[in-house]
Amino acid sequence: MGHDVLVVSEFQQRSVDEELMHLASAENRILLTEDKDFGWLTFARELKSPGVILFRFPASARRSLEGTVRWLMDNHADSLHGAFIVLQPGQVRIQRK
Numbered sequence: 837m838g839h840d841v842l843v844v845s846e847f848q849q850r851s852v853d854e855e856l857m858h859l860a861s862a863e864n865r866i867l868l869t870e871d872k873d874f875g876w877l878t879f880a881r882e883l884k885s886p887g888v889i890l891f892r893f894p895a896s897a898r899r900s901l902e903g904t905v906r907w908l909m910d911n912h913a914d915s916l917h918g919a920f921i922v923l924q925p926g927q928v929r930i931q932r933k
Contacts, residue, residue, distance in 0.1 A: 857883045866916055878920050878933060889921045897925040
C-alpha cells in the first residue's frame with residue numbers, strides 16, 4: 837500500500853515496550869501491536885506516540901486481518917495519527933489521547 841513499515845523482529849530479538857513507544861515517537865510511526873500493555877503505556881503512563889493500533893483478532897478471524905487493516909487505512913487514515921485504535925473483527929474504536 838506504499839507505507840514505510842519497520843518490523844521490530846527484523847532488527848532486534850527482544851523489545852521493551854516503552855523503548856518501542858519512544859522509537860515510534862522519534863520516527864513518527866504508528867505502532868501496530870497485539871500487546872495490550874501499549875494501552876496502559878498510552879493512557880496510564882501517558883507516553884507520547886504518533887498512534888497505536890491494537891489488534892484483537894482471535895485465531896479464527898486471522899484471515900480477515902489484512903482486509904480489515906486495508907479497510908482501516910482506506911476509511912480512517914486521517915484519524916489514525918495521535919490516536920489509540922482497537923481493531924477487532926467487524927469493529928474499530930478510535931480514541932483520541
